[in-house]
Amino acid sequence: MLILVVNAGSSSLKYQLLNMEDESVLAKGNCDRIGIDGHISHKTADGKEFSADCAFPTHTEAFMKLVEVLTTGETAVIKDMSEIAAVGHRVVHGAEMFSQTTLITDEVVQKIEEFRDLAPVHNPAHALAIRACQKVLPASVPQAAVFDTAFHQTMPEKAYMFGLPYEDYENYHVRKYGFHGTSHRFVSAALAKAMGKELENLKIVSCHLGNGSSITAIDGGKSVDTSMGFTPLDGVLMGTRTGALDPSAVTFVMEKHNFTPEQMSDYMNKKSGFLGVSGVGSDNRDVSAAADAGNKRAKLSKDMLVYQIKKYIGSYAAVMNGLDAVLFTGGIGENAPDVREAVCADMDVLGIKLDTVANAGVKGKLTKISQSDSKVEIWVVPTNEELLIARDTLALITK
Numbered sequence: 464m465l466i467l468v469v470n471a472g473s474s475s476l477k478y479q480l481l482n483m484e485d486e487s488v489l490a491k492g493n494c495d496r497i498g499i500d501g502h503i504s505h506k507t508a509d510g511k512e513f514s515a516d517c518a519f520p521t522h523t524e525a526f527m528k529l530v531e532v533l534t535t536g537e538t539a540v541i542k543d544m545s546e547i548a549a550v551g552h553r554v555v556h557g558a559e560m561f562s563q564t565t566l567i568t569d570e571v572v573q574k575i576e577e578f579r580d581l582a583p584v585h586n587p588a589h590a591l592a593i594r595a596c597q598k599v600l601p602a603s604v605p606q607a608a609v610f611d612t613a614f615h616q617t618m619p620e621k622a623y624m625f626g627l628p629y630e631d632y633e634n635y636h637v638r639k640y641g642f643h644g645t646s647h648r649f650v651s652a653a654l655a656k657a658m659g660k661e662l663e664n665l666k667i668v669s670c671h672l673g674n675g676s677s678i679t680a681i682d683g684g685k686s687v688d689t690s691m692g693f694t695p696l697d698g699v700l701m702g703t704r705t706g707a708l709d710p711s712a713v714t715f716v717m718e719k720h721n722f723t724p725e726q727m728s729d730y731m732n733k734k735s736g737f738l739g740v741s742g743v744g745s746d747n748r749d750v751s752a753a754a755d756a757g758n759k760r761a762k763l764s765k766d767m768l769v770y771q772i773k774k775y776i777g778s779y780a781a782v783m784n785g786l787d788a789v790l791f792t793g794g795i796g797e798n799a800p801d802v803r804e805a806v807c808a809d810m811d812v813l814g815i816k817l818d819t820v821a822n823a824g825v826k827g828k829l830t831k832i833s834q835s836d837s838k839v840e841i842w843v844v845p846t847n848e849e850l851l852i853a854r855d856t857l858a859l860i861t862k
Contacts, residue, residue, distance in 0.1 A: 464482075464483045464484065464548045464857065465480060465481065465482055465483070465489070465541065465546055465547045465548055466480075466481050466483055466547070466548060466549055466550070466551055466853040466856050466857055467479075467480050467481075467547050467549075467550045467551070468480075468481065468550075468551045468552075468553070468849045468852045468853050468856075469550060469551070469552050469553070469592055469596065470552075470553040470848075470849070471522060471552070471553075471588045471589055471591065471592030472584075472585070472588050473497075473584055473585075473587070473588045474495060474496060474497045474498055474499060474588075475493060475494065475495040475496075475497060476493070476494040476495075476497065476522055476525045476526065476529065476592055477491075477492070477493045477494075478491060478492055478493070478494075478529055479491040479849045479853075480533060480540060480541075480547070481849070481850065481853045483548075483853060483854075483857050486850060486853070486854075487508065488508055488849075489507065489508050489540045489541075490505065490506065490507045490508065490532075490533060490538065490540045491505075491506060492504050492505035492506060492513075492529070492532065494517075494519060494525035494526075494528060494529060496519065497519040497520075497521065497522055497524075497525050498519070498520060498521065499519075500516065500518075500519075501516060501517040501518050501519030501520075501524070501525070502514070502515070502516050502517060502519075503515055503517055503525075503528050503529075503532065505532045505538055506538075507538050507540055508540075511537055511538045512538070513532055513536065513537070513538045521591070521595065522588075522591040522592050522594075522595040523594075523595040523598055523599065525595070526592070526595040526596055526598075526599050527599055530544055530599055544599075544600055544601075544604070545601070547600075547604060548604075548605075548857075548860065549604060549605045549606065549607060549856050549857070549859075549860045550596055550600065550604060550605075550606045550607070550856070551564075551606075551607045551609055551852040551853055551855065551856030552567070552589060552592065552593055552596075552606060552607065552608050552609065552852075553589070553609055553611070553645065553848065553852055554575055554585075554586070554589045554608045554609065554610050554611070555582045555585035555586060555589065555610075555611045555612070555642065556575075556578045556581045556582035556585065556586050556610070556611070556612055556640065557575075557578070557608070557610030557611075557612045557613055558578050558581060558612065558636060558640070559616065559636065559638075560574060561574075561608070561610045561612075561613055562613050562616040563613055564607055564608065564609045564610075564613070564855040564856065564858075564859050565607065565608050565610075565859075566605060566606070566607055566859060566860075567593060567605075567606040567607060567608050571608060572590055572593050572594065575589055575590045575593070575608065576590045581636065581640070581693075581694075582694075589608075593606065593608075605859075605860050607855065607856040607859050607860070609645060609851070609852045609855050609856070610644070611642050611643060611644045611645055612640045612641060612642065612644055613644055614641070614644030614645065614647055614648045614686050615639075615640060615641030615642075615644050615679075615686045615689055617685040617686050617687065618639070618641065618686055618687060618688060618689070619687065622639065622687060622688045622782075623638045623639040623640070623641075624638055624639075625637060625638060625639070625692075625693075637693060638693065639689070639691075639692040639693060639697075640691075640692070640693060641677070641679070641686065641689035641691050641692070642675075642677060642689075642691045642695045643671045643675070643677045643679070643689075643691070644686070645848045645851050645852065646671050646792060646793070646846040646848050647669045647671060647677075647679045647681065647686065647689075648851060649846055649847055649848060649850070649851040650669055650671075650790055650792045650844040650845075650846050651665075651667050651669055651681045651684065651790070652684075653829065653844050654667060654788060654790050654842055654844050655684075657829055657831070657842065657844070658788065658840060658842075660787075662683070662684040663683045663684050664683070665681075665683070665684075665787045665788060666680075666681075666682050666683075666780075666783040666784075666785045666786050666787045666788075667680075667681040667682075667786075667787060667788050667789070667790060668680055668681070668775070668776050668779045668780070668786060668788075668789045668790070669681055669790050669792065670772060670776075670789065670790065670791050670792065670793075670796055670806070671792050671793040671796060671846065672772075672791065672792070672793045672794070672795035672796035672799075672802065673702075673793035673794035673795050673796070674701060674702035674703070674745060674746075674794065675695055675701050675702070675704065676690075676698065676699050676700075676701050676768075676793065676795070677689055677690050677691040677695070677698055677699075678690040678698065678699065678772060678775040678776070678779070679779075680779035680782055680783055682783045687782060687783065688779060688782055690707075690775055696731060696732055698771075698775075699768060699771040699772055699775065700736050700737065700740070700764065700767050700768045700771060701736045701737070702736050702737050702738065702745035702746065702747075703732065703733045703734060703735060703736045703737070703738045703739070703745045704731065704732055704735060704736045705731045705732075705735040705736060705739075706736070706771065707771075713727060713731070716730070736764075737750050737764050737768075740760060740763060740764040740767065741753065741758070741760045741761040741763070741764040742760050742761075743758060743760070743761050747765075747794075747795045747799055747802070750764055750765060751765065751799070751801065765802070765805075768802070769802065769805040769806050772806045773806060773810065776789060776806070776810070776813070776815075777813065780813055786813060786814070786839050787839065787840065788839060788840040788841070788842060789807070789815065789839060789840075789841050789842075790841075790842045790843070790844045791803050791806075791841075791842070791843050791844070792843070792844050792845065792846040793846060796843070797826065797827045797828075797843055797844075797845055797846075798826045798827055800822050800823050800824075800825060800826070803817070803822055803832070803841075803843070804817060804819055804822055804823075807822075807841060813838075813839060814837060814838025814839045815833070815837060815838075815839045815841065816833060816834040816836065816837035816838075816839075817832060817833060817834065817837075817841055818832055818833055818834045818835075818837075818841075822841075825843050827843075827845055828843065828845065829842070829843065829844055829845060830842065830843045
């Protein structure tokens with residue numbers, strides 16, 4: 464059975480076609496620069512590639528091109544789209560309405576669009592992609608929405624509420640939602656399997672570290688707290704995002720720069736984080752190289768990230784009254800041994816002991832990197848959000 468997974472951005476449409484019999488990826492690609500000029504890059508499992516500039520005024524034209532490269536020419540992997548059993552869409556924000564994968568209807572798309580204030584960059588793009596898919600594919604092909612926020616709907620009220628007047632929650636839905644839920648759900652289940660234990664019996668801190676980063680406390684397979692909040696801006700220092708900061712610092716900086724709310728949001732989301740602190744760039748590899756070369760601001764930004772991750776691990780161990788494992792995933796988590804080593808250093812009080820030799824050689828591979836006498840197991844667990852979306856979609860249509 465074939466499942467098409469779609470992850471749409473405001474000007475992009477990433478996709479993977481998976482064969483769920485063995486969960487292999489038949490083809491994947493990206494339609495980007497939608498609404499500008501347009502470009503597609505496409506690759507099949509056997510190494511065939513196609514790349515071309517295209518006219519993508521909207522997501523509909525991009526989806527039509529996606530269909531074309533999947534079904535015709537040298538990069539074709541299917542004869543026509545009737546071979547696809549369903550489409551799974553990644554949707555960033557489902558607010559409090561969607562706590563699980565949901566079959567897409569017109570009403571569901573309308574709700575996704577209504578949540579645009581909560582995720583203005585992402586949700587409108589998701590809705591556009593879903594409608595584009597509906598235009599191109601037969602109505603008989605089911606489509607599912609897999610929400611990033613759904614996994615975190617198990618957080619208790621004391622964890623997701625803010626100290627604002629309660630009316631702001633009632634009237635404007637201001638609360639912690641959390642993100643990267645699909646990734647945290649995938650890696651925590653993969654970790655339990657690798658440990659040979661039941662997920663329901665484990666207390667895990669999942670560190671999804673990349674250009675966007677979030678730390679999640681997972682108790683018995685359920686999210687009980689997470690570092691990202693009302694938006695993905697909250698939490699630890701990120702590529703271009705501030706992470707958590709005193710709200711009064713926001714109003715103070717706004718006044719000093721004479722910023723509008725939109726300008727301040729742009730400042731915190733796109734000009735801060737690694738980029739703003741280091742002055743080098745937003746990519747951890749560039750910042751690390753600069754730090755190794757003696758750049759003090761680059762080193763400071765890395766030290767800040769490590770310090771903040773440590774605080775979340777410690778606080779979440781307290782929240783869960785125990786800790787069985789810490790896992791690292793995401794672009795930095797999977798591929799930056801120096802960050803993992805720094806995070807795990809001097810954490811003996813929690814029973815965390817890293818095997819520095821094992822850790823040093825691990826990049827993007829499921830591996831245990833803790834010492835044999837470490838009370839808390841430490842793992843690198845590659846994430847695969849597309850596979851989880853495909854699994855969820857398959858489960859939904861075969862109920």
